[in-house]
Amino acid sequence: MARSASAMRGQILESALRLFAVHGFRGTSLQDIASDAGCSKASLLYHFAGKEKLLTELLIPAQDALAALLDRVAELKGDRLVEETVVGYVDLTLRFRREIRLLFEDITEMSCHQDLNVMELADGLLDALAGRSQHPPARVAAWMVLGAVFITGATDDEVAPDEVLRAEMIRSALRTLDHTPS
Amino acid sequence: MARSASAMRGQILESALRLFAVHGFRGTSLQDIASDAGCSKASLLYHFAGKEKLLTELLIPAQDALAALLDRVAELKGDRLVEETVVGYVDLTLRFRREIRLLFEDITEMSCHQDLNVMELADGLLDALAGRSQHPPARVAAWMVLGAVFITGATDDEVAPDEVLRAEMIRSALRTLDHTPS
DNA sequence: ACCATAACTGTCCGATCGGTCAGTTCTGAC
DNA sequence: GTCAGAACTGACCGATCGGACAGTTATGGT
Numbered sequence: 224m225a226r227s228a229s230a231m232r233g234q235i236l237e238s239a240l241r242l243f244a245v246h247g248f249r250g251t252s253l254q255d256i257a258s259d260a261g262c263s264k265a266s267l268l269y270h271f272a273g274k275e276k277l278l279t280e281l282l283i284p285a286q287d288a289l290a291a292l293l294d295r296v297a298e299l300k301g302d303r304l305v306e307e308t309v310v311g312y313v314d315l316t317l318r319f320r321r322e323i324r325l326l327f328e329d330i331t332e333m334s335c336h337q338d339l340n341v342m343e344l345a346d347g348l349l350d351a352l353a354g355r356s357q358h359p360p361a362r363v364a365a366w367m368v369l370g371a372v373f374i375t376g377a378t379d380d381e382v383a384p385d386e387v388l389r390a391e392m393i394r395s396a397l398r399t400l401d402h403t404p405s
Numbered sequence: 406m407a408r409s410a411s412a413m414r415g416q417i418l419e420s421a422l423r424l425f426a427v428h429g430f431r432g433t434s435l436q437d438i439a440s441d442a443g444c445s446k447a448s449l450l451y452h453f454a455g456k457e458k459l460l461t462e463l464l465i466p467a468q469d470a471l472a473a474l475l476d477r478v479a480e481l482k483g484d485r486l487v488e489e490t491v492v493g494y495v496d497l498t499l500r501f502r503r504e505i506r507l508l509f510e511d512i513t514e515m516s517c518h519q520d521l522n523v524m525e526l527a528d529g530l531l532d533a534l535a536g537r538s539q540h541p542p543a544r545v546a547a548w549m550v551l552g553a554v555f556i557t558g559a560t561d562d563e564v565a566p567d568e569v570l571r572a573e574m575i576r577s578a579l580r581t582l583d584h585t586p587s
Numbered sequence: 588a589c590c591a592t593a594a595c596t597g598t599c600c601g602a603t604c605g606g607t608c609a610g611t612t613c614t615g616a617c
Numbered sequence: 618g619t620c621a622g623a624a625c626t627g628a629c630c631g632a633t634c635g636g637a638c639a640g641t642t643a644t645g646g647t
Contacts, residue, residue: 231594247513249431252634266595268636331429331510359565363557363573364580366564370556371549371581382548383541391545398546399553399581413624434604448625450606 232270235260240281244321247328248278279338282326285319286339293347301354302402308351309368309396316376317389323377345369352400361400368396414452417442422463426503429510430460461520464508467501468521475529483536484584490533491550491578498558499571505559527551534582543582550578 238259242251253274257264271277292311296304316323326333326341333341353365375392383391397404420441424433435456439446453459474493478486498505508515508523515523535547557574565573579586 245513247431247511249429250513253636254634263596264635265597265637269593269595274635328513329429331427331432359569360573360576362564363570364577366557366560366562367553367574367577367581371553374552374555375545375548378548380548382544387541388545391542392549394542395546395549395581398583399549399577401580435606436604445626446605447607447627451623451625456605 231260231262231266235262235267235270235277236281239277240321240325243278243281243328244324248274248325248332249329275336275338278325278332279336282322282333282339282341285315285322285326286341286344288315288319289344289348293344293351296351304351305354305400305402306397308348309400309402310393312348312352312368313372313376313389313392313396316372317385320376320379323373324379327373327377354400364400368399371399372396413442413444413448417444417449417452417459418463421459422503422507425460425463425510426506430456430507430514431511457518457520460507460514461518464504464515464521464523467497467504467508468523468526470497470501471526471530475526475533478533486533487536487582487584488579490530491582491584492575494530494534494550495554495558495571495574495578498554499567502558502561505555506561509555509559536582546582550581553581554578 235256239251239256242255242259246255253264253267256277257267260267267277271280292308292315296307296311299307333339349362349365349369352368353361356362372392375388382388394404417438421433421438424437424441428437435446435449438459439449442449449459453462474490474497478489478493481489515521531544531547531551534550535543538544554574557570564570576586
């Protein structure tokens, strides 16, 4: 058939993202993705140099968004820093739900992935959430928020409508950080 | 050599737990475990009926401990319920760190595992953390605590000594749940 | 109409995995 | 010492995986 290149690429990426999010990176074979996308495994490997490259391409948008957030809050301090970081982080997890689930499934794979520096960015996020503080209580609370938002965003339990979920996640996170609402 | 059965079994379980926690269930082969434990793959399969059974045996203690916790707080209400649940859950994650990491790595595997009912127990835990409330804000906050403690316990970053970590995890969790300290 | 090239595929390959099995080695009771 | 059975092993098997490659089909510019 030979459709336009970008169409098939997009279809493959979509299928890969969904399957990876459900069954994990290792739990999804190239054949699974190809079947779901409606092409042959060989065609998949024509568009993407390998399974790893496919994973990389899927995660880069989320990574860039996180990097942009960290860049945006880099010059803030105190209350503004924490508030902006929390809101930005929550929005990010809701926007990239499936990517988060994928990251969640194969966190160890990512740590030693050369093209992705998720761990580095996570450190920066942790730092901002702690308000640049090095005190153990603040660091622990920041870790808690990191995990809380991460998992709450990754879950697909319809615990609440997205708008309510977002608002409550932000409020809960700020409480965790002992941040009195302004 | 043919050492006593229990000794080799214990060695295999120990090796499996460590390797699973680091590389995940799928990321660890039976040969990896056997080499680490100092025996052959065939010997490993002599002691354990299969890879799944090995996983089950590793997670049962943690599962039982969680079930016991839920049983203990079943008759409590209000503040006592939430406090006991939080403290118990935090202690549990710190006691079973590696098991948590393992669970963390392969959460989807577990959901469809017949011998383990982790998801069912997680629901009970969520319910107790929410103080048996069905209101969305309380449910979201409970989800946040579930994830926060989960990840903070699973991480091996030495963010703080265990005693400080424990105390701060409990305090942070109670703040997340909007629980004014008694 | 023609053709260079992009898009695609069927088929094969080596590696790795979980698991089986017949056979060997060790141990403890007598 | 002997011997039954537990403990252990090397060799092998079928399945599955990621990937390579030669060959085929469709497309767009001329």
